[in-house]
Amino acid sequence: MQQYLLESLYELQSHLSHSRLFYQVVDNDGDPHWQQIELDEVEQEGFQPLTHKMPQSSAKGFFFAEQEPLYVFDGQFFRETLPKPDPFVLFGVLSCDLMAIHYQDIFFEQDPYYQARRQQGLLVGIDCVQPCKEGFCYLVNAGPGVRDETADLILHPLTDGRWLLVAITALGKESIHGLTLTPASAHEISLRWDNLSHCEQQFEDHSYISEGINKLNADLIPPSFWQQVGVQCLGCSGCTTLCPTCSCYGTHSQPIGASESKAIQNNKAGQDNQASQHVRFWDSCLYEGFQREASFHNPAEQAGERVKRFWYHKFSDDFLPEFGRYGCVGCGRCERACPGVIGVHSIMRRIVDDA
Ligand code: SF4
Ligand code: SF4
Structure with missing residues (x-):
């Protein structure tokens, strides 16, 4: 485990967004939600992660798609529809949502559709330093501090806009390669545990x-x-x-519409509307x-x-x-x-x- 002190998040955000699609929770309208942020936006503004605002939807849809085809039958042959996503980063995932991804990783361990997305995802967790409304992560071993087994990198907010960065996995360490980083002092590292302990004590009685x-x-x-x-x-x-x-999840077969049928190359059966796809849905x-x-x-x-x-x-x-x-x-x-x-x-x- 390697731990560093960041004066701001800007360089880390910018660095990660050069090699991966960059997603972060944004809260422009009082509705925190995951959103892809373009490289130039990251470079210009250096978006800050939200520390205490839970997005209404968790990150599960990034890996377990709300709806997706499992295969296509073009009237003659079955065709594979495994997703081929580009590498991406989820920047600032709360500890409870990371633990949920860890849970889903076990459930979907043998699922190639889930794994195709999961293997492209870099998870940057963020410690909570204040209890959230209705949250009780501390009671079910899911927070408020990010558990090591659930993230590639962990961010912890210190004072004056500074951050502690903890690199956990080989993927996490590789992802920050090339950045000029200052090792954190023993005092800064201990602050993390003090803050998390203080946060746990602030929760209501559950x-x-x-x-x-x-x-x-x-x-x-x-x-x-x-x-x-x-x-x-x-x-x-x-x-x-x-x-x-x-x-x-459930599955069902459905005919492929005219526009999708056209996408099946040189397929007379598809044009005759015999093409179908088998779809998985939440x-x-x-x-x-x-x-x-x-x-x-x-x-x-x-x-x-x-x-x-x-x-x-x-x-x-x-x-x-x-x-x-x-x-x-x-x-x-x-x-x-x-x-x-x-x-x-x-x-x-x-x-x-x-x-
Ligand atoms: S509190 Fe528990 S049961 Fe309710 S949505 Fe969160 S993880 Fe699911
Ligand atoms: S399905 Fe039933 S338990 Fe679930 S949110 Fe709706 S009303 Fe509540």
Whole structure:
């Protein structure tokens, strides 16, 4: 591990953007979101990363595409559609979202579509030095400091606009090769741990979440509780769409439109509209039909069953052997997204008080 002191981020941003597409969270209109920033913009303005503003959408879509073709059938042959992305950098990923990518890396370990994107991505994490609203990363081992196993480079804000830069992986070290960097002093390195410790102490009391998790794993929640809560689920998929660890997907075949058919070279069948593609898309375990079987038997016909299933996937000890952690990274997005008021804080309070 190598640690450096940066007087500003400008040179690092500029350097990385010369060799990779450069993405960063921007907040021009009070709506923090990931955006590609062009090289000349980086050079002119030296964009600063946002330290405490969580983008509404996490970074999962960079690797697990919201919708993508798995293959194309041109009427005669099957054609591969593996993505071939250019190298890119996600600059300033929060610790919770990085832990979610780490979780998805395990889930999609054998998935060539995910891996084709993942292997082109350089992850630059950023430590949080203030708790965010509704966040509880510290409780689920996902923050506020970036965990070493989740990032290539880590940035930590010091005072006066200076930064500590920690190079973790071989890719991270290679990515800063050529920059003139000043090694950080022992004092600057220790400041990081002081700041993170201080940040952890600033979080509100979330002991009801620990209590709720214990109750869930002790199987102390009656079916009637889930039935009551299920009434509040609108099946909108807001939670699963925004949750950075949710990875359920569906697939279906669809005909390729006329314009896409033309792209299939010299293919008469395509022109006759027999061409089709098999598409993968984000699905949601909160949808009524998600678990419906070919026989039309549905093991989760009731909304309460589906809500229960969602929360067991996030907090059941049963998944610890496979992932080494819970399926929740404490970002709080589901609390903000859920119109039925059954996001993580609401559900855990009710489990503790009512179940
Ligand atoms: S369950 Fe909610 S708090 Fe946990 S990672 Fe998903 S969106 Fe974030
Ligand atoms: S739990 Fe909330 S956010 Fe999720 S599908 Fe149901 S209503 Fe929508």
